[in-house]
Amino acid sequence: MATYRPLLALAFAAAAPALACSNNTPIYFNGPTPLLELTGQEMIPRITNGVQLKFREPTDDEKKALTDQAAALKAADDPMHRDIKVPWVSRDKVHLEVIFTVTNLDTEAGMFDVTVDGASENAKFDEDVVAMALQQGNNDAPTYLPLISLHPQLPASLGPGETYQGIFREDDFAEGEADLDALDRWQPADPMMDAPPFPAVLINRKDVDPVGTEAVPAQVVTPALVEVDVTLTASKHMQCEWLVRVRDDDDRLWHDKADAHFNPKPKLYQPMIAATP
Amino acid sequence: MAALLIAIAVAPAARAQVTKEPEAAIFPDPKKFARGLYTEGEVGAVAFLGPAGDAVSPGFAIGTRVGYDLFSFFALQLHGLGSTHLTKAGTRPQGDQLIQTYQGTLEGKLTLRFGQLSLFGEGGIGVVRLSTNLLYQLGVEQQYRTGLAAGGGGGIDYHSLSRHFSIGLRGELYWLRDLSSSKDLVVTTYLRYTF
Numbered sequence: 001m002a003t004y005r006p007l008l009a010l011a012f013a014a015a016a017p018a019l020a021c022s023n024n025t026p027i028y029f030n031g032p033t034p035l036l037e038l039t040g041q042e043m044i045p046r047i048t049n050g051v052q053l054k055f056r057e058p059t060d061d062e063k064k065a066l067t068d069q070a071a072a073l074k075a076a077d078d079p080m081h082r083d084i085k086v087p088w089v090s091r092d093k094v095h096l097e098v099i100f101t102v103t104n105l106d107t108e109a110g111m112f113d114v115t116v117d118g119a120s121e122n123a124k125f126d127e128d129v130v131a132m133a134l135q136q137g138n139n140d141a142p143t144y145l146p147l148i149s150l151h152p153q154l155p156a157s158l159g160p161g162e163t164y165q166g167i168f169r170e171d172d173f174a175e176g177e178a179d180l181d182a183l184d185r186w187q188p189a190d191p192m193m194d195a196p197p198f199p200a201v202l203i204n205r206k207d208v209d210p211v212g213t214e215a216v217p218a219q220v221v222t223p224a225l226v227e228v229d230v231t232l233t234a235s236k237h238m239q240c241e242w243l244v245r246v247r248d249d250d251d252r253l254w255h256d257k258a259d260a261h262f263n264p265k266p267k268l269y270q271p272m273i274a275a276t277p
Numbered sequence: 278m279a280a281l282l283i284a285i286a287v288a289p290a291a292r293a294q295v296t297k298e299p300e301a302a303i304f305p306d307p308k309k310f311a312r313g314l315y316t317e318g319e320v321g322a323v324a325f326l327g328p329a330g331d332a333v334s335p336g337f338a339i340g341t342r343v344g345y346d347l348f349s350f351f352a353l354q355l356h357g358l359g360s361t362h363l364t365k366a367g368t369r370p371q372g373d374q375l376i377q378t379y380q381g382t383l384e385g386k387l388t389l390r391f392g393q394l395s396l397f398g399e400g401g402i403g404v405v406r407l408s409t410n411l412l413y414q415l416g417v418e419q420q421y422r423t424g425l426a427a428g429g430g431g432g433i434d435y436h437s438l439s440r441h442f443s444i445g446l447r448g449e450l451y452w453l454r455d456l457s458s459s460k461d462l463v464v465t466t467y468l469r470y471t472f
Contacts, residue, residue: 028371028414099370163368243370243414 026097027253029053029244036232036240040106046144048128050118050229051244055252056259058088073219080217085185087121087223088262091177093249094224098168100242102232104158110236113155115146116168117231120177120223121264123184127231133271145202146231148176158238170247175205178213178222183269186216198271226264307390310440310471311349317342319447321465323360323378329459332415333376336362338465344386346471352386356401358463364411371415377408378461380426380451393436397447400429405453405461417457424455434469443469 073084131142232240324335344354358380366372384401405426412418432447
């Protein structure tokens with residue numbers, strides 16, 4: 001046996017990179033076709049499309065584990081003993097990234113922006129709906145507040161024929177998913193009285209300024225997005241192609257026809273806007 | 278006189294005088310290393326040809342073989358090979374993504390020996406698996422990431438003065454049925470250990 005030990009060590013050394021590589025198994029989903037495209041002549045130069053990610057229904061054992069985890073969070077970790085539902089598609093198990101390319105098809109330079117909205121299994125965020133809510137009672141131009149943006153890198157200018165490649169990274173999604181969960185589940189009961197304006201939740205990164213997330217339980221399990229919506233804004237004729245990259249730690253994406261689909265019904269997030277006195 | 282003749286008759290035959298030292302390097306007998314269990318570790322490169330070649334860049338490869346010389350000229354071996362690549366898709370977002378391939382084959386190997394050198398040819402059948410579904414999104418691969426692989430190649434082996442070790446160079450071409458009948462060219466150098 002002693003004779004073989006160096007060889008066994010060599011074999012394990014050779015196998016280690018292969019095993020490490022096997023952890024890198026993302027699944028990709030192309031954005032819908034036709035691609036996002038604007039001619040530069042639109043009254044509102046914005047266009048959106050989205051991908052609904054399909055997940056499998058949890059098994060009975062997995063449902064019980066989620067229930068047990070929620071009970072443990074309520075009993076031990078939250079001093080207020082609130083009900084903390086543990087989502088099936090959670091941020092710590094499902095990691096998203098969007099990779100996109102914008103091409104200027106025009107003969108002149110123009111400005112563009114790409115933003116991401118979406119829905120968790122609990123709530124859907126649509127920046128068009130939010131902009132309409134913000135616009136109520138005034139004639140100002142709509143203000144669009146995306147769930148996830150690359151500001152201040154974008155908006156940017158793109159010359160004729162040029163291409164821009166960008167990534168909404170996993171940490172960008174983690175931030176947006178936490179924002180959506182904070183707005184959906186953890187706002188004070190009377191938002192008119194003591195809640196900060198909801199844009200503060202979207203604009204500030206939690207690690208810099210956790211404004212508006214004070215009520216979020218420390219051990220909350222944040223839902224990941226199950227729907228990804230990408231919006232292109234452009235002042236000239238431009239096209240955007242994108243795809244979603246998913247790292248699915250616990251094999252929760254649906255791929256086996258024997259499994260039932262997980263069909264959440266997220267409710268549309270409607271911001272509470274304080275009336276102007 | 279008679280005594281002298283008797284002495285000559287019974288004396289042992291005279292031996293030739295050694296006029297040079299024996300060779301310091303004695304090449305081991307192939308009968309001792311060309312039989313039985315062996316392992317190989319290999320490093321090299323994998324390049325795709327055909328439709329997958331338009332979508333995947335050549336990449337670094339590492340592999341291993343475990344085989345058994347049934348005869349001095351024929352062996353059966355299991356081969357595992359992993360390689361890592363970047364996708365090619367121009368300016369599309371599917372480009373420049375990491376993708377790994379894992380190939381496992383059962384092979385037969387024929388060897389022709391010339392002292393320390395030997396030439397060999399080998400071929401087999403197995404499976405190839407991709408780490409992601411990106412080639413499906415690029416229209417190269419079918420829905421499933423595991424497919425049939427078959428092919429072979431050959432190489433040259435140099436056996437060291439140690440009974441156990443040899444090194445070599447090999448090239449192989451595999452047909453990948455489920456990657457739109459693409460092919461991959463594998464070129465590796467290896468270290469072999471015979472037990």
